[in-house]
Each structure stands twice: as C-alpha cells, then as structure tokens.
Amino acid sequence: MLAYLCAIGIVALIYCLLALGLNLQFGLTRLVNFGVVAFFAVGAYTSGLLSLQGLPLPACFIAAGVLSGLLALPIGLLSLRLRDDYLAIVTLGFSEAVRITIQQESWLTHGVQGLPGLPKLFAAWGPGVSDTAIFAVLACIVGLVCWGTVRLTRSPFGRLLKAIGDDEAALSALGKDPARFKVQVFMLGAALAGVAGAFYAHFITFITPEQFIPLITFYVWMGLVMGGSGSVRGAMFGSLLLMVFLEGSRFAKDWVPGVSEVGMASLRLAAVGLALILVTLYRPNGLFGGPSK
C-alpha cells in the first residue's frame, strides 16, 4: 500500500516541480509559457540518452537541467519581443516542434521506438527501498526549490521581478533592465522542468515522443491556476489536487456506475476543461484566493 502511495507521491512531486518552474515563469514574471512540456521532454531525453551511454545518473540529471535551461534561451529572448498571447502561441508551437524533432531524428533519439530500459534511480537498493529513496530525493529538491523561490520573491531581485509584472515602462524609466532578469528566470524555470523530466524518465524507465504532448502543459497550468498562481503554496497545492484528480479517476469507476470506462477517459478531459473555465472565471486567484483580481 505504502509503495503504491509512494509511486503516486513521486508523480505528484514531478508535477510539483513542473508547476514550480511554471510558477517562476508566469507567477513571478508574467511570461506565458504554453510549451512547458518541451523542456520536460528535453530533460527526459537528455538524461535518458546520457544514462544509456553509461554516464552516472547525477551527472545526467544535471545535464538535463542545464540543457533545458539553455534551450530556453532563444525562447526567453523571443519572449522579450512578444506580447502574452503571441508568446503563448509561439511556445505552444515550439513544444510541438520539439516533439516532432525528437520523433524524427531517430539516429539520436531512437525516434518512435522510444528509449526502453532506462536505469532506475537507486536501482541497486531493490524496488521498495529505491522508490522511497526517489521520493525522498524529490521531496528534498522540491523543498529546496520552494525555499529558494520564497527567498527569491523576498529578495531585491524578487521585488524587482514583481515590479516587472506590474509596470515595465516605469522600470525602464528608472534605468533598470528587466530584460536580462526575465530571460534568466525563464531559463531557470525551464531548467526545473528539465530536471523534472529526468526524474520522470528514470522512474517510468521508458520514454517515447508520444508521451510529451501539449496536454501535459495544460495539466500543469491547471494545477497552477487551481492552486493560485504566483505562490509557492499554490503551485504545490495545485499539483497535489491534480494528482488526486488524475489517479482518483481510476477509482471513480466504482462510484459512477453506468458510465463505461471508455466514457471515463472523455469525462476526465471534460473535467479538466471545465475546471480551467470555471477557475478562470470565478477564482482567478486559485481555489482559495478571493474572487477579485
């Protein structure tokens, strides 16, 4: 039982990390990133491919974060020139472009066949212990990121970021350069997504391009929006809610008689859509924030 919950916990923490990365990008600097899954995918594949070459896992994870962060540089620079909605469209297109490239360049990535048999973290310690260890490491990292984000928000740098979100013209008038900071934050958020991807790859041990679709990006957005964007607490609560929703629907078939299981999958997507609409309409500050904005 505990091992099962541990597995759910690991997936929840992975989503949490993704939400924290998005929280940096959107919550703090208002950069609309609809391409979260691109950095997730790059992190997963980087770590996976390097680990198959024999590199020790910690190095693979670091490489995953670094590469995803670097990949975010051109997008970050682009984001300086683009309004919200354009950035959203471009990042969405970017995530699909990344997925297709991974799929096509099979000389590098094994393409559609995917990468099976990836080494699991802490595999030497046996299945039960290794999962607990993964959970612990992830929890530590998430904790670290939370602490770091809170420190960042309260630091001068962080206050600068918050100001950017509010009025950019005023800032430039003051002679401060928001551009560099925005790009750095964007890259940091992407690096987090990359590390999350590495954890994902070495937990599921099998990755294919088909797993990295835009729906994942919108799951993360949903979690962030439901929890209340801009706060670390919100990001974490949102991801937890997301996991309960995604895994809970497995048990739902016992509670909702008469609905075929095939129908259940449609209902799950319907619920995500409805949640996005309702939360945006009535609870823009997250489920526990006030209705005004």
Added chain:
Amino acid sequence: MQRRNLMKLGGAAAVLQCLPSLGFSQQGDVFRIGSLTPITGAGSPYGPGMQQAIRLAVDEVNAAGGAGGRKLELFTEDSQTKPDAAVLAAKKLIEVNRVQAVLGTWASGVSLAVLPLTEAAGIIEMNVSGAPAISTLDTKDLVWRFQATNDRFGAAFAEICAKRGFKRPATMAFNNASGLGNVEGFTRVWEKRGGKVAAHVTYEPSRPSYRSELQKILAAKPDVIVMGSYLPDTTIILREWFQSGAENKWVIPGWAANPDLVKALGPEVCEGIISVDTVSNEKSPSFANFDAAFTKATGKSAATNIYAAMAYDMVISLALAMEAAGAKATVEQVNAKIRDVSNAPGTAVHTFAEGKAQLARKAKVNYEGASSKLDFDKFGDATPDFGVYVIEKGQLVRRDVVSISV
C-alpha cells in the same frame, strides 16, 4: 513547505485508504492474477473484451477445482493505453493487490514500461504487444508474448506478396513503432529474397491529406503498396488513391483494412484489397469452446477480437503450468513450466479440465490454444498464423492462411 506537502500526501493517503476498491487479499491457497488491459485509450476496442476473456478463463479454472491446489483471484486495472498511467496501475496491482502475474498488456509502450516492474518483483508478465524490444528486455524469461511481433507481421506481408507474384512493392509506414516495424520487417525479408522495394514513405499521423506522400509512391509505379498503417490514415490515403486513378494492389494490416474501412469508402474503392491479420486457432476445439463462452458473455463472436482469445490463453496456459508445477510452487517454478505445458511434444489438450486430467496421469501435455498453437520460442514469443483476406464486393473473404517459420 516540505512538511506541509508530506502532510497533505498523508491526508490523501488516509482518504484513499477508505476507498472501496482497494482489496487486501489473503495469503494462502490463492494465486492472484492482475489484468492490465486497455479499457480506455487507443486500445479500447480490445481491452474490455480481453478483460472479459481473462475473467472467463479464471472462472473456468476455478470451476474445475483450481490449479495446483489453488484458486485464481483476479484484480483488474485499466492501462489507459499510456505508459505512465500503466506504471501506476501496475504498481497498484503489484504492491497493493500483491498479484503474482500481470496479464494482458496490449500497447508496446505499456508493456515496455511495465516489464521492469514485473521483473523487479519477480512475477510473470504476459502481453500481446508487437515491439521486438520486449524480447530483448526480458532477461529473466518471465515475459510471454502471445501476438506476432511487428517485424513478423512484415515478414508475413513479404511471404504473401511473394506468393501472389508481386514484383515491384512500395511501402508506406505510419510514423510510429508499429507502422515502421511492419514495414521494416517486410523490407528485410523482401530484400533477403533478392527483391527490391521501389519506394518508401513514412507519413505523419492526423493529417487531412496525404496527396504528396502518395504522389511520391505512385511515381515509382509499384504493382503493390504494402502499408504499416491505421484506419484513419488508410481511409484518407485510399480515397485519394482511388481518385487518382492508379491501378496497383494493396496489402494492409487487418486493423486498418476492416469492415469500417469498407463502410467509410464503399465497396468499389476497397475491391481487391488484401487484408492481413493474425487469426485465432480457429480449427481447434479450444477456440470453439472459448468462442461459445465469449459469445454468451458479451454477445459478440470471438472472431471480432483476436486479442481476447490470446488473453484467454494466457490464463489457461498459466493455470496448466501451475498444475504441472504442483501445490505450493513458487512463481519461478510455475514460470519454468509454461513452455512445458504449451509446446510440443505432448498430448494435445484443449481445455483446462482436460489438461488437468492428463497431468493427473503424469502425461506431458501440449495445450493447443484458442489463439494459436502456443509454441513459445526461446524469447517466450508465440506466433499465431496470419489470415489473408481479400475484400470482394465489400466483404472480407479469407483466401489463405500463412505461417511464419521463426
């Protein structure tokens, strides 16, 4: 922050504890089986039928008094045809329900993701997936495959083309492991026979039109086009082919060239299409027996879902192995007997009860399954026969059966 998160997880755990479907099973004279089929997702046309077939087999075995002195207990989960969902489902089956075998994984992605888990737990896994990588990942010989690999499908296509005297094949592959696997298998065998493939195109899913891809293929003037494809793209490609007025023949996998294709395009377009799929072991009494039970339970004939017959065979062969291994056998000991009870030589048996009776007499049995003869090779793969159907006047007519020697 960390503590808060852990507390919340603990809270969630407490809530989940109260949910009804978490079964804690007893130890003792029970062998626990986990069914992990695609109830939702791309495999949903087959998953429910497979689950039903497994249930029928479990009931059959228990009605005959159990296997190896133990009753079978069944736990079912939905793989959602997605690797990450399947991993969590498998974890639940393995950790919560403590199953000793996971049966019925359908998509290659699902099987590949679940394999490491079952291997680490030292339990048996049985699947109907096509990816060749499954054989290589199966290092402890705990994995059993009841469907032909993608590669062998392609080989069957090559046999069929050779038999029908085609000389200039061209290939079109859907850009995923299955489509590419089919076509690569075909090309390998075709070239080994000294032939040449005139042209090849790999196309993307979900496009509204494949005119440019088709144009490239038709420019090479093939006499037959061999596809590794699915229903939606086949529909579009065939429609555009018909409208172009070209005259070549087609060899298409059975899941793409089926009655739905005829429904979408009409008999004229589909006339003469060669549809290839694995066939169940239809001449055997095992199939007749299973078909009767399946039709009674679901209202549909077993011929509509070849994977159901495979799923049924999974349980029966497992149960016979349990019977052969004797009472209180470990999973490993049961596993070691699977080839024993399924492969020739031996007295042919067609139901569990028959097999049990024979084993009681210390005879060596050879279970001839409902899905195929079930002769497992060194990888644990059993390869069914291939049915060659031709669409004539809107109906699929069986014209040939082809066996692949492995």
Added chain:
Amino acid sequence: MTWIDFANLLINGLIEGLVVALPALAMTLVMGVNRFPNAATGDLMTTGAYAAVAVQLLGGVPLWLAAIASVAVTAVVSAGSYQLIFRKLAGRPMVASMLAAIGLGFLLRSLISFFAGHDQRTFEMPLVRAWNFGGIRILPTDLLIAAIAAACLAVVFVLIYRTSFGRQLRAVADSADLARASGIRAGGLMLCLWLLVGALSSIGGVLLGMKAIVTPEMGWESLIPAFAAMVLGGIGSPVGAVLGALVLCVVQELSVPLLGPSYKLVLSFVVLALVLLLRPAGIMGRVQLVR
C-alpha cells in the same frame, strides 16, 4: 522534381490553404476585436463536423442540408461561449481568456468523444475520380471545397467591408472606447460577431471532414497552422488571414520533397516565430503592437 509534381503540390497547397483560411479568419476576427487568440476555434470546427455527421445519420439528408444545420448549431455554441465565458473575462489579463478558451476546447472535444466515440466518421458523399490533365490531377471534390471556401470568404468580406455591421466591427477593433463614445452598442455587435465566427469554424470543419475524415481531434490539429496563418497574414486583417493560409500551406507542400512530410508542422512554427521576430505586422497587418 518535375514541373508536373510542382504543379500538383501547388494545387494541394492551395486547396489546403483555402480550408485553413476559414479557421484562420475566424481567429483573426476574434483577435482583432476581442484581443485574444481563441484556442477553441479548432474544437468549434470539430463540433461543426460532428453536427453535420449527426444530422446526416439521423435525418438521412444530403450533405449540404446537414451542413446548414451544423452551421446553425455551431454558431449558437460559439455565441453561447461568448455570452457565458469570454464576455465576463473581457477586462482581465489575456491569459485568462486564453486558458478559458483551451478549457472550452477540451470540454467540447470530450463531450463529442463521450457521445460519439473515438471512431472515425465520414460524410456520405459520392466518390469521383480526378480529372487528369497530363499528370496534373484535380479532384472535383477539391474544387467544390475550394469554391465553398471562396464563397464563404467573399460573403465575410462583403459583411466586413460593405455593411454597417462590418464598419462598426472595425471601429470596435480599432478602439473599444472610441466606439462606445460614438454610440455603437457593443453587446449585440459582439453576439453577431461570435455567431459569424461559429459559422465560419463550422464550415471549415465540414470542409475538412469532406477532404479527410471526422475524428474528435481534427480541429485541435488544425490549430497551429491556423494560428501561423493568422500571424503570417497580419493579426486582425481578414485578407491577411486568407493570404497567410494560402502562402503557408503552399510553402508546406512545396517543402515536402526537401524536408519530408514530418516537418510540415515544424515549418509552421518556424514561420510563426520568424514573422513575429522580423515583421510582426505580417503581410497585411497594421503595425499593431506585438509587445
């Protein structure tokens, strides 16, 4: 590549471009007036296609009749979405409307797949062979599709440039405050706009279904090419949307011999990014602030 191949690819591209032009137009209208990208446009197309399928199945009517019914249904759904959702989000940051649109898209798609299943559907249409002009193939169905798309576009242009409705719309697009000051009542105007948007999406969906097949994902997959076309042509410019769609699809088709079929979508994205970087106004757009 022979010039016959070239001609065939060009024709393919033009036809696809005309089909993509409809959702691109629908999106550019909303973008220009309501100032957010309506990601539900794709799923409105899907709704239209399924409505037509349903009407054909239940009523046994010819396709053109089913299409009219589907236009009515989708227009209502679109107007409803404005009334219930987007109107309320008007004063808020754009992200809210975008997310809500994505949510609406999911909702529509899942409801459709819940009731209709995931199996593909096709329209009841007679199949005819292509006309072959020495290797250059033209399908009568494609010509029909092109004609219908062109007719729709013509109607929309007349509406926008020659009627008071269109004039008021363009005024609101330029400045909502100014429009209000001059007495234009926005409420009814918006409703009409969204009815139009729904109708356009629905026809786009039916045309797509005629060309290919009808599945729950069909609209979502047309979204990025439609976005790219809109941006390429210049946001807010109806003529731009159509031009952008034609140029994009032709370029996509012509790229196939070079890049292979798999990179078509990547090309859309690259075009999108380049246009936004180098010439944000697009082909026809005014220099509306990209930033």
